[in-house]
Amino acid sequence: MEKREHLIKPMVGEQYPMISRAQNIYMWDQNGKKYIDGSSGAVTTSIGHSVKEVIDAMVEQASEVAFVYRSQFTSEAAEGLAEKISQLTPGDLNWSFFVNSGTEATETAMKMAIQHFQERGIHTKTKILSRKMSYHGITIGALSMSGHALRRKRFEPLLEDYPMVEAPYCKRCPYGLENPSCQMLCATDLERSILKLGAENVAAFIAEPIVGAAGAALTPPPGYYETIREICSKYDVLFIADEVMTGIGRTGEVFGINHWNVIPDIMVLGKGLAAGYSPIAATVASDRVMEPILKGSRIVMAGHTFSANPLSAKVALAVLNYVEKNRLVENSKTQGAKLKSTLMKWKEEYDFIFDVRGEGLMIGVELKEELFNEQSLTGRVLKIANEKGLLLYPSVSGPQGRSENSFLLSPPLVITDEQVEEILSILKDVFTQLQTETKG
Numbered sequence: 280m281e282k283r284e285h286l287i288k289p290m291v292g293e294q295y296p297m298i299s300r301a302q303n304i305y306m307w308d309q310n311g312k313k314y315i316d317g318s319s320g321a322v323t324t325s326i327g328h329s330v331k332e333v334i335d336a337m338v339e340q341a342s343e344v345a346f347v348y349r350s351q352f353t354s355e356a357a358e359g360l361a362e363k364i365s366q367l368t369p370g371d372l373n374w375s376f377f378v379n380s381g382t383e384a385t386e387t388a389m390k391m392a393i394q395h396f397q398e399r400g401i402h403t404k405t406k407i408l409s410r411k412m413s414y415h416g417i418t419i420g421a422l423s424m425s426g427h428a429l430r431r432k433r434f435e436p437l438l439e440d441y442p443m444v445e446a447p448y449c450k451r452c453p454y455g456l457e458n459p460s461c462q463m464l465c466a467t468d469l470e471r472s473i474l475k476l477g478a479e480n481v482a483a484f485i486a487e488p489i490v491g492a493a494g495a496a497l498t499p500p501p502g503y504y505e506t507i508r509e510i511c512s513k514y515d516v517l518f519i520a521d522e523v524m525t526g527i528g529r530t531g532e533v534f535g536i537n538h539w540n541v542i543p544d545i546m547v548l549g550k551g552l553a554a555g556y557s558p559i560a561a562t563v564a565s566d567r568v569m570e571p572i573l574k575g576s577r578i579v580m581a582g583h584t585f586s587a588n589p590l591s592a593k594v595a596l597a598v599l600n601y602v603e604k605n606r607l608v609e610n611s612k613t614q615g616a617k618l619k620s621t622l623m624k625w626k627e628e629y630d631f632i633f634d635v636r637g638e639g640l641m642i643g644v645e646l647k648e649e650l651f652n653e654q655s656l657t658g659r660v661l662k663i664a665n666e667k668g669l670l671l672y673p674s675v676s677g678p679q680g681r682s683e684n685s686f687l688l689s690p691p692l693v694i695t696d697e698q699v700e701e702i703l704s705i706l707k708d709v710f711t712q713l714q715t716e717t718k719g
């Protein structure tokens with residue numbers, strides 16, 4: 280008798296390989312097929328799989344105490360992680376609030392921003408501005424801030440009607456202009472949106488320094504965030520950098536925002552923070568943001584049962600130490616540059632490639648999906664790559680933002696020279712096969 284399904288998988292009824300084990304950048308399914316983790320899962324497993332130091336830290340902490348209720352106890356692990364994050368982050372981003380997912384962390388950032396103004400006696404600043412091509416999470420609050428049409432579609436009636444500013448998408452400029460003569464209208468669009476809503480109503484502007492799921496490593500031009508920072512400061516609007524995907528070395532800098540000369544008021548970390556070894560995310564606020572809260576209610580009203588649990592905190596601390604000890608931020612920069620330069624060359628060879636972009640090991644490839652009408656070219660790339668044992672991450676960045684027309688190549692930051700060659704060799708085969716299919 281056929282075994283019935285009980286697990287709701289991304290596509291119910293579809294066959295998924297059963298994972299058996301994983302080591303470094305490689306994964307094996309139950310049938311022994313080997314895959315290269317070319318996307319770090321969902322851009323998460325940044326130190327690779329089965330790192331002994333992290334497993335040891337996990338076992339050690341679990342043996343001492345895995346869970347405490349944060350209203351009853353603090354722990355050395357959570358205190359140590361918060362201290363470590365404050366050392367890594369720029370400026371006075373000195374306060375961490377721990378949650379379990381990137382979504383919860385962006386939603387906490389939203390609440391913290393609103394609360395910051397409430398504690399100052401300002402009760403009108405409740406709206407959060409974001410960008411058209413963006414993804415900040417899957418709950419109703421986080422989706423309200425996300426310009427990801429595919430994920431919003433079914434829930435539109437429940438979402439807050441926050442206005443969204445244009446994306447800094449030079450290759451498909453929303454104004455049909457060119458940088459620098461455009462005078463970065465996409466950045467100054469923020470000022471127009473704030474004035475339209477009334478600055479007295481806007482608490483924050485949230486953006487991914489380099490866009491992930493809704494833009495395949497879309498990278499704003501130099502000067503963009505400096506302009507954003509200036510506008511936010513001018514109108515007393517907090518700037519939230521959503522570093523869930525870009526944080527902890529992914530882009531060749533410790534944080535994505537470090538590619539610009541800007542310090543956000545709140546930073547959000549997830550994915551790479553514990554690199555998939557345990558669920559944890561952080562909302563990191565500056566001294567300035569926390570000051571009225573510390574002088575006022577002294578409570579950030581956003582706690583979850585599992586917030587700041589010692590097990591996840593200890594794992595994240597071990598991951599951060601591993602990243603530092605093995606100079607993975609630097610490795611992300613050098614190996615990413617190699618991958619990207621080859622892909623840029625291939626853009627001239629394969630006419631279905633529209634754009635290659637990104638920083639470090641967050642590389643986006645956008646395909647000319649519009650050339651192929653109903654056929655999902657990205658779906659095909661992912662499928663052929665999967666057959667050849669390379670895993671990639673789909674992203675949305677087309678003119679309508681409705682279909683997945685691009686993908687991220689974002690392997691673990693531990694990748695070596697030989698492994699870069701291994702990935703390129705498979706990718707070359709994938710593109711060659713696609714070239715034959717699309718021409719045929």
Ligand code: PLP
Pocket residue numbers: 321380381382383385414415416417487491492521522523524549550
């Ligand atoms: N923010 C960004 C930039 C993300 O890329 C994601 C997930 O892809 C999220 C927030 C949501 O994080 P999570 O899936 O951990 O809830």
